[in-house]
Amino acid sequence: MIYKATEENIAKAGKILKNGGVVAIPTETVYGLAANALDKKAVAKIFAAKGRPADNPLIVHITDAKDIEKYAYPNEKAAALAKKFWPGPLTMILPKKDCIPDIVSAGLDTVAIRCPSHPVARAIINAAGVPLAAPSANISGKPSATTAKHVLKDFGENIDAVIDGGTCDCGVESTVVTVATEPPVLLRPGFVTPEQLREILPDLKIAEAVTKELPAGAKALSPGMKHKHYAPKADVTLLNGTFEQFKAYVDAHMDQNPSCLCFTGEAEKLGVPCVEYGREGDGADQAKHIFRSLRALDEQGDGIVYARCPQKDGLSMAVYNRLIRAAAFRVIDL
Numbered sequence: 001m002i003y004k005a006t007e008e009n010i011a012k013a014g015k016i017l018k019n020g021g022v023v024a025i026p027t028e029t030v031y032g033l034a035a036n037a038l039d040k041k042a043v044a045k046i047f048a049a050k051g052r053p054a055d056n057p058l059i060v061h062i063t064d065a066k067d068i069e070k071y072a073y074p075n076e077k078a079a080a081l082a083k084k085f086w087p088g089p090l091t092m093i094l095p096k097k098d099c100i101p102d103i104v105s106a107g108l109d110t111v112a113i114r115c116p117s118h119p120v121a122r123a124i125i126n127a128a129g130v131p132l133a134a135p136s137a138n139i140s141g142k143p144s145a146t147t148a149k150h151v152l153k154d155f156g157e158n159i160d161a162v163i164d165g166g167t168c169d170c171g172v173e174s175t176v177v178t179v180a181t182e183p184p185v186l187l188r189p190g191f192v193t194p195e196q197l198r199e200i201l202p203d204l205k206i207a208e209a210v211t212k213e214l215p216a217g218a219k220a221l222s223p224g225m226k227h228k229h230y231a232p233k234a235d236v237t238l239l240n241g242t243f244e245q246f247k248a249y250v251d252a253h254m255d256q257n258p259s260c261l262c263f264t265g266e267a268e269k270l271g272v273p274c275v276e277y278g279r280e281g282d283g284a285d286q287a288k289h290i291f292r293s294l295r296a297l298d299e300q301g302d303g304i305v306y307a308r309c310p311q312k313d314g315l316s317m318a319v320y321n322r323l324i325r326a327a328a329f330r331v332i333d334l
């Protein structure tokens, strides 16, 4: 079921994908659950395996920025973004061409496109000879997968193969930006930060739903924003403050038998079961470990969890965005 990323297995994965199968592939962000983006029956298998709501569109993966115009109508901003950030962890939303089936775009007239940098992802797309639609390889609503084992845990034998490319470097899903609107809008923070994007898109707006809960009935700029996300079984609450304030809060709630999601080196000082999710102030380290940590919480059961709050800017914005969803938007300012 899990296959090493050898040349032979990459060729096999390409064949399975070309023939309408579903294969989990490593990328630099998280593992993706891939199928031929031009084959609506194959794409339907992704939605079924994940239990993904039909109104949540998929990202189309290509290996050459020149291919954008096969599937979408590019503009100058898209070209500039591709030049600076591709191949890499950035997804752009553009007006779509008719060859992209409605199931991929969830009926929208736009399509999300990304050109990954991971050598195995690129080799598999090239072996398949078709663009690959690939959402994150996790059961819908659960933490994304950053190792082949995590993918297997979610899908077992329900998909055709998992290609093992080791642990993902970034650890959080791609940055999503729409250049189909004026001004362009950041829809999901990721490894490419708003500060970096503003070098190309000085008028970039950040969608409110990136760091806040959408009001009931509000229309999401990106459908993924409104769905339940990254939720472990535990009841997570983010505590915004210093370590000393955090510890005092946890100490005052010992009757709840809480666990903690904390920064590296803090576990031993807290005296309760802990999962450490990265170094304080180091967004890249936190991003790399956040989903493994949320999955580790799942192994611990469904109790009360207090989580240290990361910074909200730079790369940590991506981590904060995932954590507030894992915490169902429960944040307490200490």
Ligand code: AMP
Binding pocket: 056, 057, 058, 059, 093, 105, 108, 110, 111, 112, 134, 135, 136, 173, 174, 176, 187, 188, 221, 222, 223, 224, 225
């Ligand atoms: P995932 O594939 O799990 O990383 O999720 C892809 C994200 O991209 C979801 O949040 C989608 O809502 C978003 N997305 C994909 N296509 C579009 C689109 N055409 N317009 C806006 N957001 C999109």
Ligand code: MG
Binding pocket: 135, 136, 144, 173
């Ligand atoms: Mg996802």
